[in-house]
Amino acid sequence: MLQSRDNWISLGVGISIRDAVGGLLKAASLGLWGTAFSSCGESKHWILESYAFNVRFSAWKLTYARQTARCNNCETLFSPDHEIKALPRGIVSKTSDLLMQPLWGPRNKKNPKRSTNLLAMAVGIKQKESVNKIVQKFLSSNFVVMLFHYDGIVNDWREFEWSDRAIHVSATSQTKWWFAKRFLHPDIVSDYAYIFLWDEDLGVEHFNVDRYLSIIKEEGLQISQPALDLNKSTEVHHPLTARDSKQRVHRKVHTVIGRRKCDENSTEPPCTGWVEMMAPVFSTASWRCAWHLIQGDRTKNIGIVDSEYIIHYGLPTLGASDAKKAQAESQQSDARSEVRKLSFIELEIFKNRWKKAVKDDENWFDPYEKKQ
Numbered sequence: 001m002l003q004s005r006d007n008w009i010s011l012g013v014g015i016s017i018r019d020a021v022g023g024l025l026k027a028a029s030l031g032l033w034g035t036a037f038s039s040c041g042e043s044k045h046w047i048l049e050s051y052a053f054n055v056r057f058s059a060w061k062l063t064y065a066r067q068t069a070r071c072n073n074c075e076t077l078f079s080p081d082h083e084i085k086a087l088p089r090g091i092v093s094k095t096s097d098l099l100m101q102p103l104w105g106p107r108n109k110k111n112p113k114r115s116t117n118l119l120a121m122a123v124g125i126k127q128k129e130s131v132n133k134i135v136q137k138f139l140s141s142n143f144v145v146m147l148f149h150y151d152g153i154v155n156d157w158r159e160f161e162w163s164d165r166a167i168h169v170s171a172t173s174q175t176k177w178w179f180a181k182r183f184l185h186p187d188i189v190s191d192y193a194y195i196f197l198w199d200e201d202l203g204v205e206h207f208n209v210d211r212y213l214s215i216i217k218e219e220g221l222q223i224s225q226p227a228l229d230l231n232k233s234t235e236v237h238h239p240l241t242a243r244d245s246k247q248r249v250h251r252k253v254h255t256v257i258g259r260r261k262c263d264e265n266s267t268e269p270p271c272t273g274w275v276e277m278m279a280p281v282f283s284t285a286s287w288r289c290a291w292h293l294i295q296g297d298r299t300k301n302i303g304i305v306d307s308e309y310i311i312h313y314g315l316p317t318l319g320a321s322d323a324k325k326a327q328a329e330s331q332q333s334d335a336r337s338e339v340r341k342l343s344f345i346e347l348e349i350f351k352n353r354w355k356k357a358v359k360d361d362e363n364w365f366d367p368y369e370k371k372q
Helices: 023-029 080-085 125-141 157-161 176-181 209-219 285-289 320-359
Strands: 002-005 006-010 015-017 034-041 046-047 053-057 058-062 116-123 143-149 167-170 192-198 223-228 281-283 302-312
Touching: 116 125, 116 176, 125 143, 125 157, 125 281, 143 176, 192 209, 192 285, 209 281, 281 285
Parallel strands: 116 143, 116 192, 143 167, 223 302
Antiparallel strands: 002 006, 002 046, 006 015, 034 046, 053 058, 192 281, 223 281
């Protein structure tokens, strides 16, 4: 069977021929003889139902027996899933993980009796002491650690005994979310029960990893974050993320924020249903949604854990090296304002993309649209 998709013709396995003219002309030039061409609806994809033919390319020889194909749905036929189905089912591995393997000798094996979790952080060498405290606490709780080096410095982390056990990814002057989009695809992290996507300037003196995991499981939180200590944190921007010492977990805040009155009936941000980007924790399912920018039930499955809390030091990152420290200090306010300005520009770009996507997708509807 000869299949043509876009400007490629595929002849079985291992042979592909670039065709800019068309499947029929290329088939003829190769001496392929068939009985009939048929199209799938109005699409331009063609299938050649052939009885038997030989294809010779130098030393290559491929003999095909009669094959037939029925086309009921072209989108299904030429989808990535269909291409996977062309392989034996037992050979396909749709997911992977971050378990490192030795170059020789016995392979490392996962412990099927104990679920593992992932800590991923964007880090710079100037915050290595803070990062060290966080990493040590998470490694003791069976976490895989992945560090995103936004300053390009990797070797200097080798002073820590855990460095060789961590996964290091380096790209200069990139944000945590840039790294996450490119290196934390849902199919790669699907084996991890929870993904902690944290900043580096967090104090974890009052944070117990195992207790936190137990709480979010019991509460059914798909997206969460530890509350922020109001007394010691230098920056707490939003009332919802501040610690309430009288509760174990809270999902809403009861106060007035700007012109918005938040009460028990509130169903949307800033009153409920979100966490701050500095220390989010995602379940496997919620990360798959978040990675594709889709949300779940934000009033029930998103919350702040008060009993296990952290300190936000609010340290500026993505800064210059120590050699340029004096110059960086004088330019710091300007640089931070430029970064903030760019974030607003990108937000507007995203809003425009969203509007266009909604307009172009006739089948999409907003599950959170308020009923009139």
